[in-house]
Ligand code: HEM
């Protein structure tokens with residue numbers, strides 16, 4: 001009985017969106033901490049490598065990684081499913097597009113596209129860095145992976161930088177709608193609450209902007225020697 | 226005020242004989258219509274022209290023509306009830322258009338609102354959602370003593386704001402997902418705020434949402450297009466509340 005009612009709840013349109021909002025918000029907060037960590041590139045190569053080494057040598061990392069993968073998969077599966085259901089709910093579209101205040105934002109309309117590109121980005125990103133070339137370095141007498149050198153190497157390739165910038169602009173777009181939206185799905189605030197709407201934009205710009213500073217610094221301003 | 230100004234409008238109107246007909250846009254020109262006329266009066270003028278020519282008039286829903294019944298329903302240039310905020314089609318006036326404008330008029334489009342004829346759609350899905358729980362099932366008898374059930378002023382205001390919903394379906398029509406969340410949330414919210422709504426609170430939220438899903442409306446993408454399109458200014462805060470109500474119903478069960 002209890003199990004069946006939870007299944008009905010989480011299977012309802014509202015229940016699914018609760019999970020999408022929850023996983024989306026958790027992933028958003030993850031992108032913020034990831035971005036903040038990356039800023040250590042501006043402190044020094046050692047600081048950056050040490051941060052990375054500290055993270056991966058903590059046994060709790062496996063739990064955190066498993067959680068992230070699970071949240072990511074739940075988010076993807078449910079949003080793909082919802083997008084299909086939502087499109088089926090309007091089999092014939094309108095001839096004339098909406099305009100003015102009754103228009104839907106571009107970011108909200110294209111969340112499945114920005115999301116799908118993010119999915120591709122994340123897969124390639126893990127391949128490039130997490131499972132990429134292993135250089136080593138020694139910091140304070142401890143031998144560790146030199147992820148800094150690999151990042152600098154990649155950020156010197158114009159094609160890679162272009163792809164990275166595109167992906168981060170799309171992340172910013174996804175967040176510009178998604179961050180505030182998740183609060184409404186969670187039942188906390190209306191997504192158009194004036195403060196939340198401003199915070200949503202600030203969050204998107206800070207996260208995407210923060211990630212973009214490193215490739216720009218490496219490619220155009222010679223960061224990393 | 227130049228209320229007597231005449232104007233000519235070019236219309237592209239969706240014509241569909243019945244639910245099975247494929248339907249198509251037909252171009253019309255309405256000449257010499259008064260700028261002070263309402264949008265529906267302009268369609269009346271068009272229909273008189275059509276009747277004189279022996280053609281079938283354009284079918285559209287209307288009743289009160291004063292913005293309170295929720296009958297009128299049409300997309301005007303891609304906007305539910307036209308692009309004016311907090312306005313029903315019957316309260317939209319031609320002074321907001323320019324002489325010579327082309328206006329595209331389409332029915333509400335949603336799988337849950339099948340087209341009956343031309344601009345008329347079947348909105349009985351809303352009635353079935355209300356039947357699933359949008360009521361208080363106690364026999365209330367005579368009106369009680371006014372102050373015997375105290376309601377905090379804020380709650381009374383929130384309930385009244387939600388109760389302003391006229392059930393026209395503009396929220397569904399404007400939403401990219403044809404979602405009925407704003408409608409359902411207004412109906413749930415109106416009673417969740419009042420003492421009379423408490424005994425059936427959890428069951429109401431659950432049953433109305435189940436019926437909403439059964440009618441195959443889309444899910445909420447939190448875009449806010451519904452609030453913008455709502456002629457009565459029903460707020461997104463109601464949707465946040467419905468999301469809370471269903472969680473509350475689940476935890477309490
Ligand atoms: C870094 C990764 C991601 C983050 C931080 C993120 C964040 C979010 C957030 C916060 C929302 C708002 C949820 C809501 O309306 O309650 C959202 C919605 C959405 N996400 Fe993501 N997302 C990510 C990846 C993806 C991926 C890989 C997809 C691929 C399919 C995707 C597809 C969507 C879609 C389609 C929506 C809109 C759902 C709707 O319209 O109801 N997202 N995302």
Ligand code: FES
Nearest residue numbers: 290294295297315
């Ligand atoms: S006809 Fe009643 S609201 Fe427009």
